[in-house]
Amino acid sequence: MTGQLCVLGLGPGDAALLTEQARQSIAGASDAFGYFPYVERLSGLEHLRLHASDNREELDRARQALNVAAEGRKVLMLSSGDPGVFAMASAVFEVLEGASPQEQLRWKAVEVDVQPGITAMLAAAARLGAPLGHDFCTINLSDNLKPAEVIERRIRLAAQADFAMAFYNPCSKSRPQGFVRALKVLTAHCEPERLICFARNVSRPDETLRVCQLQQVTPDMADMRTVVIVGNSLTRQVGRHVYTPRSYGAPAHG
Amino acid sequence: MTGQLCVLGLGPGDAALLTEQARQSIAGASDAFGYFPYVERLSGLEHLRLHASDNREELDRARQALNVAAEGRKVLMLSSGDPGVFAMASAVFEVLEGASPQEQLRWKAVEVDVQPGITAMLAAAARLGAPLGHDFCTINLSDNLKPAEVIERRIRLAAQADFAMAFYNPCSKSRPQGFVRALKVLTAHCEPERLICFARNVSRPDETLRVCQLQQVTPDMADMRTVVIVGNSLTRQVGRHVYTPRSYGAPAHG
The missing domain is CATH 3.40.1010.10 (Tetrapyrrole methylase, N-terminal domain)
Structure with missing residues (x-):
């Protein structure tokens, strides 16, 4: 059967x-x-x-x-x-x-x-505008199933590649340090004005969206119900929306 | 109004x-x-x-x-x-x-x-199994709006981070070289057995799925209607499915 x-x-x-x-x-x-x-x-x-x-x-x-x-x-x-x-x-x-x-x-x-x-990052991105409109990466900050060093290394390389980033499971009661560690790597490799978006309970009645610069971020802004979206170096705000342009550097053609 | x-x-x-x-x-x-x-x-x-x-x-x-x-x-x-x-x-x-x-x-x-x-990569991933089940990145291979060097650098850093990767717009008639260039970078930085998935026209009547090792890939396997998914170093096949395990390296806890 x-x-x-x-x-x-x-x-x-x-x-x-x-x-x-x-x-x-x-x-x-x-x-x-x-x-x-x-x-x-x-x-x-x-x-x-x-x-x-x-x-x-x-x-x-x-x-x-x-x-x-x-x-x-x-x-x-x-x-x-x-x-x-x-x-x-x-x-x-x-x-x-x-x-x-x-x-x-x-x-x-x-x-x-x-x-x-x-998936949560695309629902969050839509509510915010288009922060993932250019190349990006998606990282689970939980160290339940991988070493914290692997996570830190990936965030560092992603920052060097100037990817936008989406973080899942930024922290929880049993893992309060995940987002704190990520924040340290971002602070070392991104400019202080980099836009960071916090989308909590997206599409639910108690949805909250918050956008600020890296230098203003505090660890308590993310919890286990939050997806964090880190802009790339060109991500910016237009009105109430956050977006990442499609173009990057000098285009090859016109 | x-x-x-x-x-x-x-x-x-x-x-x-x-x-x-x-x-x-x-x-x-x-x-x-x-x-x-x-x-x-x-x-x-x-x-x-x-x-x-x-x-x-x-x-x-x-x-x-x-x-x-x-x-x-x-x-x-x-x-x-x-x-x-x-x-x-x-x-x-x-x-x-x-x-x-x-x-x-x-x-x-x-x-x-x-x-x-x-989005195409998640529809493709579902049809294939779960190749994006661990940290991954998403790269547009078109050099219409960014220099080819930026794309190559991002693929190299993504390989060093051991991200799985999803490539959109791998090539077109006007840009036949996009996937060829990506393939060169992958070949330089990944093992020959790395799994590469080609998903064309996903969810349409003429959908095709193809999985092979990096060493078997030829440039004609991708066209503008194809999403290419590159596994990470742990991605493997189980039966007809491709999946990337949730665990990576030595887990921090248990």
Whole structure:
């Protein structure tokens, strides 16, 4: 019996930012797995068996979802934003890769499908204007799964490349130092006037947006619900919007 | 009279990848501006006045759209994908920033709003698996608006940072050398087994996906309808999927 595991992005919060594809997948599913606040977003849907779990239980959650899908059910694995950006898609493939022979046999008939969603940095960028309108990079500041030195090195090289940057998971109660460290690297490599944007709870009723210069930034401006967008050296404000121009340096043609 | 300019992302092609927000904005608009293949996607909608224009006319298009919005109309500026990623949002803000005193007066009452969409790299990544599941960067390989040296330097620094990379506009008939140059930099800085993914016309009926090692890549694998995703040093295949693990090096905690 073929089962399905659909790894899905719910977008940043507002239901209007779901894709039609996601709506259809939710309508056709039998089960939904995910971190409890994401599962809660589907709590009104009586056709779904909901399986909520805690944060940091990604691998167990993926294993359980594959087991339920292997029973021939249509299972959703929920992420907020896009499932491929610091979310559940990689965790599912990690579990598939590390499957025991028994699990390989059990999961063989499960079709795994990833469906994109509006990731937090692009929702934040749209609300701000177009701060990611030129080359940029996307960095997870959490050091749960990589050394802090790797993060610092990447921010330094990104600043040298003059990428705009989007930071996910800038800090949390258990990791208060992530954004502080990033700020040190930025201060060493960017001019004090560099624009830094803080977008918290984007697309939700309590959304807040804040734009300031690097020299004005304090560590408390970011928390675990904030996406931080660092402009490149040309990023600027026009009216209430922040944007990064498409052009950079002397264009090759005209 | 207040007009509206809504800068909108239509997603990569499949109408099921539009957000509900985009559908509602299209339903409520009076006019739609954009590059002609994007405007064509709305050609069945009789309530819309369509204003199609050619590629490379972005600034003129933005000016015209603002002028029509200033008449009190509800105007869409269409991009494919997400409007903030190498698309029309930055062009609109460039025009607003460079407005003459007469234009400033005319456009003062226009509300400008950017609405996100599913950008090509995230649609491609979902189809492939999760190649952007760890830190990554996004680079436009077109040298229309920036020198080729800047692009090469950014790719080199991104390789040194061991970012996965997504390349937009790898080459076109008028710029055949963009991807060739990128390939030279990758070959100099990445191992020959590095996974490179080519996603062409993602989510359309003629979608093609191709994955190979860097040493097997030839320049003809990319064209202007292709997004190229370069894995980081840990990116690998599991079954038919490509993914980049969430972990990197020795984790700081457990």
